[in-house]
Amino acid sequence: MDQLDLFGAPEEETKTHFEIQNGEYIHIPGFFNKAKADKFFQSLLQNIEWKQESMNMYGKEIKFPRLTAWYGENDKPYSFSGITLNPNPWNKELLEIKEKIETEAEVTFNSVLLNRYRDGNDSISWHTDAEKELGKNPVIASVNFGAERKFQLKHIETGEKVELLLKHGSLLVMKGELQHYWKHQVPKTKAKVAERINLTFRVIK
Ligand SMILES: O=C(O)CCC(=O)C(=O)O
Numbered sequence: 001m002d003q004l005d006l007f008g009a010p011e012e013e014t015k016t017h018f019e020i021q022n023g024e025y026i027h028i029p030g031f032f033n034k035a036k037a038d039k040f041f042q043s044l045l046q047n048i049e050w051k052q053e054s055m056n057m058y059g060k061e062i063k064f065p066r067l068t069a070w071y072g073e074n075d076k077p078y079s080f081s082g083i084t085l086n087p088n089p090w091n092k093e094l095l096e097i098k099e100k101i102e103t104e105a106e107v108t109f110n111s112v113l114l115n116r117y118r119d120g121n122d123s124i125s126w127h128t129d130a131e132k133e134l135g136k137n138p139v140i141a142s143v144n145f146g147a148e149r150k151f152q153l154k155h156i157e158t159g160e161k162v163e164l165l166l167k168h169g170s171l172l173v174m175k176g177e178l179q180h181y182w183k184h185q186v187p188k189t190k191a192k193v194a195e196r197i198n199l200t201f202r203v204i205k
């Protein structure tokens, strides 16, 4: 098969819509076919302005256990974990990904936060994506490239847990009340894992 055929290979259509207590999410493991996911993964590794951000805790500089980047509309700065990021302008591959996701999520996104987990030591700990700028019941569209990692959700009141494996090329759309009732994390792992890139598309009001 030549490259054109590979890029034209159909995406895996399987899409599951989960309704859980106080929230819902859609999971499409094969949202991008392997050739497209490989292409995006390589170009994001190279073309994104990855930064090692840190936050100040009790006068101590603490490095985030992952690299991050923020892209989107110029006039929409974003604050999280005590830091404020000014976005880089959209680039070609981010716009291509964004367009395809918007068709599925039925939302027009104006920003994306990128996380790069270099190995199993990199992680993101329990948090919600319920920042004030995102308004009520935000839709968060999360795309995954590279190594497969566990993604866990935990209900803030009941402690109920849900665990997903987010594979290369997958899409997870979180919506409804989910961000107000559930925390999520990508835990560290002792397993030997390669790099992973996650993109969360958001609407900043
Ligand atoms: O890497 C992931 O799957 C999640 C990232 C995340 O939760 C965030 O950026 O807010």
Ligand SMILES: [Fe+2]
Binding pocket: 127, 128, 129, 184
């Ligand atoms: Fe998050």
